[in-house]
Amino acid sequence: MLKKDRVAFIDQRLQELYPTQPIPLDHKDPYTLLVAVLLSAQCTDERVNQVTPALFDLADNPFDMAGQDVEKIREIIRPCGLSPQKSKAIKRLSEILVEKYQGAVPEDMAALEELPGVGHKTASVVMSQAFGVPAFPVDTHIHRLAQRWGLSSGKNVTQTEKDLKRLFPIERWNALHLQIIYYGREYCSARGCDGTVCDICRTCYPERKNPKKTRKA
Missing domain, CATH: 1.10.1670.10 (Helix-hairpin-Helix base-excision DNA repair enzymes (C-terminal))
Incomplete structure (x- = not known):
């Protein structure tokens, strides 16, 4: 053939x-999708979906997440693996979204890739699944x-x-x-x-x- x-x-x-x-990762907006995709690195979608309800009960927007203690975030996301790096990335990217983008997730590949813990694949998923941009x-x-x-x-x-x-x-x-x-x-x-x-x-x-x-x- x-x-x-x-x-x-x-x-x-x-x-x-x-x-x-259907999008495999449970989310309600671009921010919660971004965090879920970040957590999915070297982790199954099923495990991420088990963890994110508690995380998003704690904070489901960058304003609230930026104010959380890294250790509190880490304790919740521990089952996803790589929790030290991921917890720091989630807090810091939340701070950047507040400081630089008024709390919104940028609809721009390059801007997404500049965020802590966000590589090309994560940025591509957010662009395609959150914003419908071809990726x-x-x-x-x-x-x-x-x-x-x-x-x-x-x-x-x-x-x-x-x-x-x-x-x-x-x-x-x-x-x-x-x-x-x-x-x-x-x-x-x-x-x-x-x-x-x-x-x-x-x-x-x-x-x-x-x-x-x-x-x-």
Whole structure:
């Protein structure tokens, strides 16, 4: 199957499977989404959703969060891992939002990436899911599937993001990001599929007999 045919099949199949794409992280506005995405680094969405209710009971806006003690934040978010760094980042970014943006989350990629604890992927998620701006956040799971499906041979998530953006129309980026995540969790997980098991892998590479080795992000 040629790459263009794989792209068309994958696009169609994912739209059939996931016509709607609910956002996995519970939130009520751009600020709570930003904090939730920050917490999701090296942590499952399920765990984040278990932790954020207590955190947002404590403070659900940058004004209130900026006034909290770092140790109090850290104690609540401890189950998410990396709590020393994440608690400091949450407090400091909240202070910056108050000082520089009147408490609003900036609708700007560069401004988001300047915030403590906010990398390119986190900023991309906020831009796409909070503001509807086309972005294609790539995590290690999307990186793995893009290689299994022959969409990218990138050595890192940065190259994979560039490859996927070239292959799919911009109006599909936001939905595709979530659709690939859902598909990866349900059918093409790291352990559940090795590139020879799930429907998309078998359709794209019917002759593939051996597991597909993927470059780690």
